[in-house]
Amino acid sequence: MTRHIVARTTEIPPGGNKVVNVDGRDIIVFHVNGEFFALLNRCPHEGAPLDKAACVARLTSPEPGVYQRSRVGELLRCAWHGWEFDMRTGQSYFDPKRVKVRTYPVAVEDGETLAKGPYVAETFPVHVEDSYVIVET
């Protein structure tokens, strides 16, 4: 596992995302309610990039007319066909066992800690006063 610094935390506002190329793969990092999630930037259906995916709640219902929302912002609806994925696990809503987006572990660390290494930071100068998003591949 290699740890990559991909962004300063302040670069990705809540509800936003950033696409980075890591190890030849496009990885998308989302910021939801103070947490960061990293997924492969490609929907398993027809390869759509996920950066324009809608960030939505988990919507369930016991019967018509009743709507239950939870985990607001933690699900993605793919920008193309609307398939829903859980950002935490990458699992699709409709077939969580067999249809997923690949996810990557994410950590947030401050510049001071990072300055001690080890990390891969090809293009990132690290400032001790900032916090950084780390993705492990």
Added chain:
Amino acid sequence: MLSLIYEGVFVKFPGLKVVLMESGVSWLPAFMWRANKTWRGVRVEVPWIDREPAAIMRDHIRLTTQPFDSPPDAKGVADIIDMIDSDKMFLFASDYPHWQFDGDDAIPPHLPANIVSRMCADNPLETFPRLSLAA
């Protein structure tokens, strides 16, 4: 059928079965796939449908087998049955005395043996709980 499913009738009445009669059979696979495909993307409009529409059809919908609207060959019929992926959905029917049924045999040609045996007795008995075979 889509209306029954998406309005949540089978959510509200989980024991209900609906029998489609004389509607043909060979249209069903493409119908199932299209419903699944649409639902995967549009699920948020009908969130009380928490599993694929085709799975709901397999549990709640039954079809009578006249007319079948068969493909012209045995392989085609086998493909249709394979695509539907359920041996429980078919109910034998003669459609007597109407003249729309296919061919001269009441049982459509080329059906696999396991389907024929289930459709003639097991499936109707499971669908119509007040029926029982004569002793």
Added chain:
Amino acid sequence: MSDVIDRPVPGQEASDKSRLRIIDCDIHPSLHAKSDLNPFLAKRWQEHLKTYGDHLRTPYIGTTPYPRSSPLIARRDAWPPTGGPPGSDLAFMRKQHLDPLDIEFGILQVLDMFIFSQQNLEFGAAIQRAMNEWQLAHWTSREPRLKAAILVGQDDTEAAVAEIERCAKIGQYVQINVCPRANEPLGRRRYWPIYARAQELDLPLGIHVGGYGGHAPTGGGWPSYYAEEHQSNAHSVAAQLASLVIEGVPERFPRLKIVFIEGGFGWIASTMWRMDQHFERFRDEVPHLKRRPSEYVREHFWFTTQPIDEPDEARHLRSLIEWVGVDRLLFSSDYPHWDFDDPRFAFKTPLTEAERARIFSGNARALYKL
């Protein structure tokens, strides 16, 4: 077991540029605003558009009766960065769609303004002419890869034929478009003058799903949800196929070519089998039919592939293709709509090189003479 859904999307490097040229038979350009039509409208109709606007058989102004699951029915990444709705910016369409997918030709299918469903027939005629001119001025004259279709509101047959004549003289259109949800089923004789001209001009007749003819979109009545209405597109074109064949349109117009657009193709086989079986029993009701219905389908009809069927087993998609016939299929993307098919990944079943070539460009090239 699902080998269709589980099949991994090929790596970008492997399929980035398709080796095949692709002819995309369904691209939707959009107006920025209705006022874009003003240069093509007489003052009277500009005023009418501004004050009275559309008169459709639907309840809402400015939106569809069934809310689509995505704004303006579009992919969320298709909104041009310079502003305007998806499909309104040619530069962005080139950048996002035509260039990266190596699209050799794209056939425009205009849905804006619901031309086919305008109840004020004179207004509808003015709008259809304006939209036909707009296609040339804004799209095909600037981008040689894009091809226009003559839009005609078929319920005013006289005006439709006049518009076909006008556009035919200009000569830059590859198709004549009517709508599958009209006042009557498309096989009915009142529409035959349009088909006669299409045959004489050797222009295919295009039927793109949608529209609001005033009838419920399903045989069971008005559905409640878009999930139902979206699927009913396939049912409506199945009904129109039956109408056209059984009323005798291909028999009466033996050189007419008819294309169903955005209906997909999964429903065709069972419709053909059913029509053939009925023909066995009921042929003396329809003595004008000299051949089996499926024979007419195999010679006179083409079907665009989007939305492609997604069975759990890839081999079932293969069966569907074989039942319809590779020669009947025309690749389409439906860009920029949300249920768009990406030509690199939509066909999750193996095709031979020859089959690929026919479906992705060869069939369309021959049909539209490109």
